[in-house]
Amino acid sequence: MQQVQGVVATGKGAAVGLETIRVPDPGPGEALVKVEACGVCHTDLHYREGGIGEDFPFLLGHEAAGRVESVGPDVTEVRPGDFVILNWRAVCGRCRACRRGRPWYCFDTHNARQKMTLADGRELSPALGIGAFAQKTLVAAGQCTVVDERVPPAVAGLLGCGVMAGIGAAVNTGQVGRGDSVAVIGCGGVGAAAIAGSRLAGAARIIAVDVDDRKLATAREIGATHTVNSRSTDPVAAIRELTSGFGADVVIEAVGRPETYEQAFYARDLAGTVVLVGVPTPEMKLELPLLDVFGRGGSLKSSWYGDCLPSRDFPLLVDLHLQGRLVLGAFVSETITLDGVEKAFERMRRGEVLRSVVLL
Structure with a gap:
């Protein structure tokens, strides 16, 4: 003892x-x-x-x-x-x-x-x-x-915890691929890590969305190609405009609120993927037209700890850091x-x- x-x-x-x-x-x-x-x-x-x-x-x-x-x-x-x-x-x-x-x-x-x-x-x-x-x-x-x-x-x-959750949300859960367009809603520690993970995966366009210009500036340093302040701009419209009107291939919701999840849902392309990695509170409820869920196709996923396997992922990410890539x-x-x-x-x-x- x-x-x-x-x-x-x-x-x-x-x-x-x-x-x-x-x-x-x-x-x-x-x-x-x-x-x-x-x-x-x-x-x-x-x-x-x-x-x-x-x-x-x-x-x-x-x-x-x-x-x-x-x-x-x-x-x-x-x-x-x-x-x-x-x-x-x-x-x-x-x-x-x-x-x-x-x-x-x-x-x-x-x-x-x-x-x-x-x-x-x-x-x-x-x-x-x-x-x-x-x-x-x-x-x-x-x-x-x-x-x-x-x-x-x-x-x-x-x-x-946080960095693995965000990188894993992009790489493991969202399966972001080379050339994909990605939007990340919420650029705290986990959202910023999702941006870094999207960059590692080779995403061509990474759109960071937040209400804080300081976090958006950090998001650019980490790998975002575009930023949207959703306090003054409709994030769904902005993401669509930045993706030729289609929406992003993968949208990662790193806030954990019904209103930002709904933004993520409508900001993705047809057959696109939404990844929820933000943690909601027990009383929160979500309401979406079931026809929209059916008609838009794609995947609605939750990412728990970035779907990581620590014995596999921690040493890999440490190596990427030591190589200067993360x-x-x-x-x-x-x-x-x-x-x-x-x-x-x-x-x-x-x-x-x-x-x-x-x-x-």
């Missing part, structure tokens, strides 16, 4: 703070990881606001990279000293999806069995089964993906310390950052 410092959300809407965390020694199938960097993701803010569950207290943080410090019995995937990116979908290898050769759809992903606790013994709920706003965290060994240690931790960790540093707006997470949430709310990254 070890004691470390970690960022905890103790109640719905309450400011987060540093607490003493008790971390068990790894048991069978588990690994203890010394966290080196962890991105501040919107999902962490959703936990703080009670938008994901009410199992407070939450140990926040999940977009992380670090070093394996020790492992439990029978662990063969990783060993002490390995530099790893943490993932929140450790595949089981046994469920119907895994047996069919589609482990990225694994229906029985798992986390560490033992619980980390506060000093008073209260059990913590780690965000997405990780809890990496802490000096050390306990995870399932399958949540650790070994990557080239030459990649800086501050950018490596981003592949653990500039992960463009996603890092600032680096902070553990005690700066609450202020980072406020900057996130105001749209001032793409990603704040905690360095430990």
